[in-house]
Structure formats: C-alpha cells, structure tokens
Amino acid sequence: MKIKDIAKLAGVSVATVSRVINNSPKVKPETREKILKIIEEYKYEPDHFAKSLRKRQSNFIGILLIRNSLSTEDSYTHPFLSGVLEYLFHHDLKLVLDSCDKKSGLSHYKKLIKSKLVSGFIITDLRENDERIEYLNSINFPYVVIGRNKKNNFIYIDPDNNQGGYLGIKHLFEIGCKKILYISGNKGPVVTEQRLSGVLKAKNELGVELEIKYGDFSKESGYRIAKSVKLEKYDGIFCASDLMAYGVFNYMKESGIEKPLIGFDDLPSSKILGITSINQNIFDVGFNAAKMLHKLINKEKVASMLLPVEVSVRESTLKFRK
Amino acid sequence: MKIKDIAKLAGVSVATVSRVINNSPKVKPETREKILKIIEEYKYEPDHFAKSLRKRQSNFIGILLIRNSLSTEDSYTHPFLSGVLEYLFHHDLKLVLDSCDKKSGLSHYKKLIKSKLVSGFIITDLRENDERIEYLNSINFPYVVIGRNKKNNFIYIDPDNNQGGYLGIKHLFEIGCKKILYISGNKGPVVTEQRLSGVLKAKNELGVELEIKYGDFSKESGYRIAKSVKLEKYDGIFCASDLMAYGVFNYMKESGIEKPLIGFDDLPSSKILGITSINQNIFDVGFNAAKMLHKLINKEKVASMLLPVEVSVRESTLKFRK
DNA sequence: TCCTCATGTGTAATCGATTACATTCAAATA
DNA sequence: TATTTGAATGTAATCGATTACACATGAGGA
Incomplete structure (x- = not known):
C-alpha cells in the first residue's frame, strides 16, 4: 500500500494525498475527509x-x-532511556541505539552522521579530552552531553552534585550531627569536586565540624576507610557514593557501631538496605536531554541544565532523628 | 558527498561505484582500487x-x-540491550528503540511495520493472550519473544527457570540441608510453575523434605511468610525471587535466626547483601535473541531456546557449608 | 575474416514519497 | 463581457542509491 494506491482509491493525485498527510492547508475539506477515511480504512x-x-x-x-x-x-540505563523515549514519543522522533568501542568509537559516530541516519546525538560516558566533542564541535553537529568535564565546551545536562553535597550535610545537621566524616571520591573526576564543594558550603553555612577522607567511589574503599578511622569520633558519615556507603555499612554491622549514614546516587540497593542517599532523577535527565537536543536540531537556543537532586530519607538516618 | 561525486572524481559511472560499494564481483580490480581509495579519502x-x-x-x-x-x-535493561547491540554490531543491523503504552501499544508496532521501518521485533514484557503475538503471527512478521506464556505459540528465548529451581534445592542439599522451605511465587505466572517444577524434581531426586508456601514475588510477602512460619523448623530457605529473599533476610536479621537462604534472579542487591541467588545471564539473552531474530529475518529455521542458569554462591549459604 | 562470448562499464528506470510549478475553474472585479 | 484573482488540484522533477539492460571491447573458435 503506497501513496499512489491511496490516490487511485480516492480519485485524486498523489500530490493531494501527500498534502493531506502533511497537513497542508490548501486542500478542500471534503477532499481531505475522503482521503483521510481511505487512509484510515487501509491503515496506510x-x-x-x-x-x-x-x-x-x-x-x-x-x-x-x-x-x-x-x-x-x-x-541508570532503564530510567534514562525511558526518559528519552518519553520525550521522543510525543514529538515524532525516534531513537537509534547503537554501540561502539570506548577507544576508536568516533568512527561509528561519523558513520551515522555521514550516512545521514541521525540528526543529533546524546553523548554518554563523557571523558576528559573527548574526541567526540572535538569532532562534533568542528562540524557543528547537534548534540547534548550527559555530565560535564573540565573543558566543558558543550551543552550538557547534569544532576546538581553541588547541591547534593550540600543537602547531605544539611540533612545530617538537621538530625543533630555536629561532627561529620565526609568520605569523598578520588580527586580527578569533576563530580568529586562538585560534591565536595557543596559539602564545604554547607559546613561553612551551618557551622558543623567536618573531616574529609578520600576514597575512590568503590565499596572496598568505603570499608577500608571506615576501618582505618575511629568511627566513634563522628556522629554522622556522608559518602560521595552509595558503594562507599555500603562499605561503611558493612563495617558498621561487623563492628557493632551505629552512626547516621548517607550515600550518594541512590542505587536500588540503598532502598533495600535502608540507606539514606542523594537521589538524582534519571528519568528527568533523559527526558530533558532529548528535549534540549530537539531544540538544538531545530536551531533553537539551548542552555545547559543542572537538575535538582533530593535526599531519599531512610532508616540509616531516620532512626537517629531527635 | 554522494555517489555521483565519487563517480565523477573516479571518472566512472555511478553504477560502477555502487558495484564497488556492494562488492559486486564484476569490477576490474584496478577500478575497484581506485574507487575505494577515493571513498576512503573523502570518507564517503x-x-x-x-x-x-x-x-x-x-x-x-x-x-x-x-x-x-x-x-x-x-x-535487566542494560545487559539485555548490550547483548542485543553486541550481536547487531557485527552484522550491520541497527536497533530502533521506541516506547508504547502497555494497553493499546499494538498500533505502535503496526506503524513501525507499515512504514517499513523495521524488519523484525524483539518482544519484551510478554503477557498472556498477547495481542501483539496474534497480530505478528497473522501477518507472518519476524519476531522473537523474551520469555514464555501459556499459549507459547511463538519462538522464544528464556532462562531455564526449571533448572534454576532444581539447582537451588541441589545447592542447599549439598551444604547439608534436609528440610527445606520453598517460598514460591503466586500461582498464575508461568515462571512460578517452571521454578516449582524444578524444585519438585530436585526434591524427588535427592530425597529432601520440602515444604511449600506461596508468596507473590514481593519483599513484603517474603517477610510475612518468614514471620508466620516457624523458621527454626527448617534448615534452609529457597525463595522464588530475590525480593522475597530480602524479606526473609530482613526478618532473620530482626529475629536473630540464621538459616541458609537462596533467592532467584540475582539482582545487584544480592551481591551487596551477600545473598546466594540463581543467576541468569541477561547479556546472553539479548545476544541470542538478536541472533535468532536475524535468522528469522533471513528466512532461516530457528528453534526456541532455554538458556542455562547458575548458582551465584555467596555468604548466605557459604557460611553454612560443612 | 567473421562470429560468439565473457568481461567490464554505462544508461536509465526505479524505490515512494515531497513539492515547485503548471493548470483548471469559478468567483470577483473592471 | 473580459480580465483578474485565488483556491484546489495535477504533472513531473527530485532526493541518492541500486540494478536491469544495453553496449563496447577484445579473446578465442570456426
């Protein structure tokens, strides 16, 4: 079933059918009706x-x-893609999901562009000095980045890590913590700085005592640090990742120590373990990324975006509330 | 840059360029070389x-x-899609990811078919009496289903739940359990029967004592059942889902009871909680689904497939090992 | 020498839509 | 009445590739 068939059935030319399909205003209402009916009938x-x-x-x-x-x-993947799809769903856009190697992946992007298959990208797994960014900038191709790096010469969308750091300390403060251990991620990644900077802002603003240790975001590093410091000294622990919080959690179970604990990222396990965490709405990240990209494709102006985060309060801090 | 440009640059006709691109054998080697060089040079x-x-x-x-x-x-989503993409990556196929409503989603499938955009589907979130199946069968369109239902009139790929049930009991038996509580899912879903049937097979084969309770796969139902029975009576508990195992786990923590515990599905949290579980390789599900679909599209014969599962042994049973 | 045949290449039709331009026809205007 | 105007529709070119068919060339056989 093609446009020619519909035209024949309706007794008009293909041009008229096409006009109806594309909502051209210059078609007589009766003609339009007749054609629409046939299209509907044959599910063209x-x-x-x-x-x-x-x-x-x-x-x-x-x-x-x-x-x-x-x-x-x-x-991450499911809510992120769901958010993207939700936006696309309402705007007659479709998603090509593809894969490429971490190294030498650029050629894959080029292929998709040169074959004119896609009109924009959402870039994930951003690296420092990302060759994809250099390339896309050089040919002025529409794209939106999930996350940031140091160069940051692009339109991005990112959860507000800074605010997350701030809210974590604030929450501990509100349940009465005065001397807090912050287990940061390793120096290097941008998130480390962002989260830390929010933490420091809260410290100064609220006047709590703060000690900082550096892990590497992993469960093991959380465990190791919890073991190496005297946890008794603190009345609250805030980790820059849920994984590190799980490490601390395990150590506390073992050693019988109980202290308020907050993680960061709000992984599903945190819900099951009952660990308070900083939650990023990943669905929104996807949704807004798609929206921003859509605007870029339509040559509209777009600004980068920080998405608000919130504290998912659970058992691990709830039970210490005064 | 289009084929015409390449043809002009090479001093040949578009047909010859097209032949080179499509690996037609009837092109003189020197001509082919020359054209390939230009294609490479201009990244056409x-x-x-x-x-x-x-x-x-x-x-x-x-x-x-x-x-x-x-x-x-x-x-599930990430490893599944990764598996699919991994196969497609090597076979010049691409994936259109789209979304539709649970109800009335069929029209979306129809659209993709009628617009000739896709040449096959991988069907997820299968239901009983799934209208998608009826439709795809009626027009003989290629598709592969993830999972099974009672009608089962289609090509599917599914983890071997039966084997999973069997292996769970066997593992408990091997660490010395003789009187086992099996918390099944609710009657209705096919997986319930499949897992249960494997459990029963193991019971008969190994001669263990078995009691069966019915939950509904949820954490709450696991907790409820653990509380309502006398856990002391058993020397091992096997749940038909990880969520139910988490419920049991929580109850055991609360009540100070310690018994070998196995879940089913191997959710990420199980690793963190140290709960032994039945693991399905989701990447393989995606990979093989894509492979099977590819064959169907090429009119090759394809048989449904059960993927082997295995026991991820962890703390929750490990520490009871004799 | 002439014919056949295989090889390599070119010409032009084709896929199914969109759209610039042409055409038709009737109403409005002079 | 003749002419202009605008609405509605049709004709045909076009997007960029593939491919059936035509054609040219030279080798090999009669």
Whole structure:
C-alpha cells in the first residue's frame, strides 16, 4: 500500500494525498475527509525511508552505548532511556541505539552522521579530552552531553552534585550531627569536586565540624576507610557514593557501631538496605536531554541544565532523628 | 558527498561505484582500487535512507519498552540491550528503540511495520493472550519473544527457570540441608510453575523434605511468610525471587535466626547483601535473541531456546557449608 | 575474416514519497 | 463581457542509491 494506491482509491493525485498527510492547508475539506477515511480504512503509513530521503531529514537521534561495559549495578540505563523515549514519543522522533568501542568509537559516530541516519546525538560516558566533542564541535553537529568535564565546551545536562553535597550535610545537621566524616571520591573526576564543594558550603553555612577522607567511589574503599578511622569520633558519615556507603555499612554491622549514614546516587540497593542517599532523577535527565537536543536540531537556543537532586530519607538516618 | 561525486572524481559511472560499494564481483580490480581509495579519502558513506528505499529492505530491528514502567530495581535493561547491540554490531543491523503504552501499544508496532521501518521485533514484557503475538503471527512478521506464556505459540528465548529451581534445592542439599522451605511465587505466572517444577524434581531426586508456601514475588510477602512460619523448623530457605529473599533476610536479621537462604534472579542487591541467588545471564539473552531474530529475518529455521542458569554462591549459604 | 562470448562499464528506470510549478475553474472585479 | 484573482488540484522533477539492460571491447573458435 503506497501513496499512489491511496490516490487511485480516492480519485485524486498523489500530490493531494501527500498534502493531506502533511497537513497542508490548501486542500478542500471534503477532499481531505475522503482521503483521510481511505487512509484510515487501509491503515496506510508512508514509507519511512522514502519520506526521509525526500524531505532530507532524519527524525532519528542516536545514543551509543559503550561495548562490553557491563557494570554489576546498572540502574541508570532503564530510567534514562525511558526518559528519552518519553520525550521522543510525543514529538515524532525516534531513537537509534547503537554501540561502539570506548577507544576508536568516533568512527561509528561519523558513520551515522555521514550516512545521514541521525540528526543529533546524546553523548554518554563523557571523558576528559573527548574526541567526540572535538569532532562534533568542528562540524557543528547537534548534540547534548550527559555530565560535564573540565573543558566543558558543550551543552550538557547534569544532576546538581553541588547541591547534593550540600543537602547531605544539611540533612545530617538537621538530625543533630555536629561532627561529620565526609568520605569523598578520588580527586580527578569533576563530580568529586562538585560534591565536595557543596559539602564545604554547607559546613561553612551551618557551622558543623567536618573531616574529609578520600576514597575512590568503590565499596572496598568505603570499608577500608571506615576501618582505618575511629568511627566513634563522628556522629554522622556522608559518602560521595552509595558503594562507599555500603562499605561503611558493612563495617558498621561487623563492628557493632551505629552512626547516621548517607550515600550518594541512590542505587536500588540503598532502598533495600535502608540507606539514606542523594537521589538524582534519571528519568528527568533523559527526558530533558532529548528535549534540549530537539531544540538544538531545530536551531533553537539551548542552555545547559543542572537538575535538582533530593535526599531519599531512610532508616540509616531516620532512626537517629531527635 | 554522494555517489555521483565519487563517480565523477573516479571518472566512472555511478553504477560502477555502487558495484564497488556492494562488492559486486564484476569490477576490474584496478577500478575497484581506485574507487575505494577515493571513498576512503573523502570518507564517503552511502545515504542510509536512499539505500534502504531502493533495496526495499530495512536493517533495523525494533524493541519497544513499556512507557512509565520504572521499577525501582531494573538491572535487566542494560545487559539485555548490550547483548542485543553486541550481536547487531557485527552484522550491520541497527536497533530502533521506541516506547508504547502497555494497553493499546499494538498500533505502535503496526506503524513501525507499515512504514517499513523495521524488519523484525524483539518482544519484551510478554503477557498472556498477547495481542501483539496474534497480530505478528497473522501477518507472518519476524519476531522473537523474551520469555514464555501459556499459549507459547511463538519462538522464544528464556532462562531455564526449571533448572534454576532444581539447582537451588541441589545447592542447599549439598551444604547439608534436609528440610527445606520453598517460598514460591503466586500461582498464575508461568515462571512460578517452571521454578516449582524444578524444585519438585530436585526434591524427588535427592530425597529432601520440602515444604511449600506461596508468596507473590514481593519483599513484603517474603517477610510475612518468614514471620508466620516457624523458621527454626527448617534448615534452609529457597525463595522464588530475590525480593522475597530480602524479606526473609530482613526478618532473620530482626529475629536473630540464621538459616541458609537462596533467592532467584540475582539482582545487584544480592551481591551487596551477600545473598546466594540463581543467576541468569541477561547479556546472553539479548545476544541470542538478536541472533535468532536475524535468522528469522533471513528466512532461516530457528528453534526456541532455554538458556542455562547458575548458582551465584555467596555468604548466605557459604557460611553454612560443612 | 567473421562470429560468439565473457568481461567490464554505462544508461536509465526505479524505490515512494515531497513539492515547485503548471493548470483548471469559478468567483470577483473592471 | 473580459480580465483578474485565488483556491484546489495535477504533472513531473527530485532526493541518492541500486540494478536491469544495453553496449563496447577484445579473446578465442570456426
């Protein structure tokens, strides 16, 4: 079933049918009705490839996952993609999901661009000095980045890590903590600085005592640090990642110490373990990334975006509330 | 840059360039070399839409996620999609990820088919009496289903739940359990029967004593059942889902009882909690689903597939080992 | 020498839509 | 009445590739 068939059935030319499909105003209402009825009756759908070819536009956006990067706890992909899809759903856009190697992945992006398959990218797994950024900037191709790096010469969307650090300390303060241990991530990643900076802001503003140790975001590092310091000294612990909080959690169980504990990221396990954490709405990240990209594709002005985070309060701090 | 430009640069016709691109054997080697060099030099890529239109074939497969179905713990999507993408990566296929409503989602599938955008589907979130199945069967469109239902009139791929049930009991038996509590899922879903049937097979084969209670896969139901029975009576507990195992786990912590415990699904939290569980390799599910679909699209014969599962042994049973 | 045949290449039709331009027809205006 | 105008529709070119068919060339056989 193609446009020609519909035209024949309706006794009009293909041009008129096309006009109806594309909502051109210059079609007589009765003609439009008649054609729509036939289209409906035969469940006609225009050929996607013919349409894209002729219109010289793709309604695809691309997301490339890194090959072989299966982390044990990925709770990110589903809500993120759902958010993206939710936006696309309402705007006649589609998503091509593809994969590429971490190294040498650029050629894959180039292929998708040169074959005119996609009209924009959402970039994930950003690196410092990311060759993808350099390339996309150089040809002025629309894209939005999830996260930031030091160069930061692009449009990005990122949860407000700074605010997250702030809220964590504030929450501990509110349940009565005065001497807090902050287990930071390792120096290097931008998130480390962002979260730390929020933590420091809260410290100064609220006047709590703060000690800082540096882990590396991993469970093991959390455990190690918890073991090496005297936890008794503190009346609250804030970790820059849930994984580190799990390490601390395990150590506390072992040693019988009980202190208020907060993590960061709000992984699903935190809900099950009852650990308070800083929650980022990943669905919103996806949704807004798609929205921003859509605007960029339409040549509209777009500003980078920080998404608010919030504290998911659970057992691990709740039971210490005064 | 289009094929015409390449042809001009090489001093040949577009047909010859096209032949080179499509590996037609009837091109003189020197001509081929010359053209390939120019293609390489200019990084030419054929227009995807033109190619698909003319060849009357799409190299897209489709997966539709259900809208607004954000479960707290989704550890499935990423490895599944990674598996799918890994196969596609090597076979010049691409994935269109889209979404549709749980109810009335069928029209979305129809659209993708009628617009000729996709040449096959991987069906997830299967229901009993799934209208998608009826429709796809009726028009003989290629698809592969993740999971099974009672009708089961389709090609599917599914982890071997039966084997999982068997292995769970066997593992408990091997660490010395003789009187086991099995907390099943609710009657209805196919997995309930499958897992239970494996459990029963092991019971008969190994001669252990077995008691069965029915939960509903949820954490709460696990907790409730653990509380309502006398856990002391048993020397091992096997749950048909990790969530139920978490409920049991929590109750045991509270009540100070310690018994070997196994869950099913191997959610990420199980690793963190140290709970032994039945693991399904989700990456393999995705990879093989893509492979099977590819064969179906190429009109090859394909048989449904059960993927082996294994026991991820952890603390919750390890420490009881004799 | 002439014919056949294989090899390599070019010409032009084609896929199914969109759209610039042409055409028709009736109403409005001079 | 003749002319202009605008609305509605049709004709045909076009997007960029693939491919059936035509054609040219030279080798090999009669």
